[in-house]
Amino acid sequence: MSLTTNPRTTDTPSRTINQGRPQRTLRDKYGDRAFSIAATAVLMLSILAVVYPLYFIVIASISDPNAVYEGKVWLFPSGMTTEGYERIFADSRIWNGLGNTVIYTVLGTAVSVSTILCGAYALSRKDMPGRKILMLLFVITMFFDGGLITKYLVVRDLGMLDTVWAVVLPGAVGVWNLIIARSFFEHTIPNELREAAQMDGATDFKFFFKMVLPLSKPLIMLMIMIHVVAQWNSFFDALIFLNDDSKYPLQLVLRNILIQSDVSSTGTTGGDIESYAAAQRIAELTKYAMIVVSSLPLMIALPFMQKHFTKGAMIGAVK
């Protein structure tokens, strides 16, 4: 942030200090200006590189598949159609997957967030005997991991295969999130507050639920979002732990349609080539639409979530 003492610059009197434009002085050499222009250009190109593929997918999803196929769609949709979307909404696998994902997300987030908040608060209390050793118990798991195979065998031995719990529990507590939550409590809940509450006879439970949690809304929001996004987007636990496709979450359904079907259709099959090609194009159209539909909920929520994630990065950076 530049500490401009003079709120108004001579050449642009309409700009206020809040817009952060520092005054142009002799010190502001050509080199600086050239650097600014180059930096802005690089960032603009980066933005374009991020946005254009996504934009293309949106317009391709509502364009005539033949136009997309022939490479006529670049900036605007052509030959508008909603067939891709109609096909998705008629596809029961998608709806079923979506329903499962909602269940897994709600349940998983509830389990993860409550476990993390309770555990992190206990670990944030410097007066809890054994705190260091208990913390070490968690930290060790960040650096050494039992591996995929033994995790699978444990879940199998617990009889959780093909149940909701296999998707919800094995990844429930991330140690990194626990550390973020712990340092949040350490930095925002003053010791004096606790001591005062305890003088008034509040137990640790009471203090945690009545005082700490209401004071920790930003943290709770952050934790909820981290877990909603992670659970919404996850597919791997479902892939290894679920066999019954009626239990598949949306991401696994998407994988089977978006990726697996492409792999299996890479070779040309015999038969009626014309109708095969037409079917191919419709399938592509459906894929574009499917990408849009599955990413839309999080993309819409993004501006709302951004603030919390940025804050989370700050807490993480403080360590």
Add this chain to the structure above:
Amino acid sequence: MSRTIPARRGRPVAAPLPQRKNSLSLRLKRISRAWQLYVLLTPAIIYILVFKYWPMYGVQIAFKNYNPVDGFTDSPWVGLTHFIRFVNSYQFGQVVGNTLWIAVLGLLLAFPIPIILALLVNQLQSEKFKKFTQTVLYSPAFISTVVVVGIMFVVLSPRSGLVNNAIQLGGGEPIFFMGSAEWFRPIYVISDVWQNAGFSMIVYLAALAAIDPALHDAAKVDGASKLQRIRHIDLPGIMPVVTILFILAIGNLLNVGFEKALLMQTPLNISTSEIIQTYVYHAGLQQAQFSYSAAIGLFNSLLNLALLLVFNTIARRANQATLW
């Protein structure tokens, strides 16, 4: 501080005496006084015992011939048989090589780019443009891996993909990107940068925001250019964060992006896309060679741990920030 609080209420607050004489009964008293905290911690402890330490205990099957009847503990020992078999298998060189290739390529590209982006975004003057850039650049992090790979398949499709349409427009021949072994690594790394650079940038931006603005003002008075200020103020200012994240990245070098590699695999690119962890998945879960694949997984974990220790030591020698 706690001694100023009267213990009359029956629940005095913290350690009553700062003396070293921690007799057993005193210690037990403190422990029993904190029982509610232990109750709060219990679910998390149960979680790591069951889902982290139990699998860790199970790692011994890497040295055994696991069978479900005998379980982790009673399966017969076979020593290093599985490790030897892996090292001698024809996949060993290929799988380890592929893993190192994408790990190192990823580190070379995916590690510095977020730092550069953060330095560039940080010096933007318009707060609005700053925020807009930030939001746009990190939005792909919210798209799932499945969908990102799905996007690759449609955008890079040889028949109708955007990229191949552009190539044909320029008079080139279409390339079957997802079905070619040479293209796997570039696509893997570029898509990683595309998806995650913006999100990784946030931490550096937070670190940059913590730099004392007085430093910049003083440098400006002395006539330092923007580039000089980035070089001499911003970079040293975020160096501790950079070092720590670098060590963590090294410690995770061989773990990253396994899900994406698995999703991007096609029969045609398997010679470059089969990495240690996808191999563990195929051998272990699809072919049920539990002990053999657990051994490979352990090999991977130990390699990671060794890298982490080495780089942490190097960082300490160089007087940089370290993990411990």
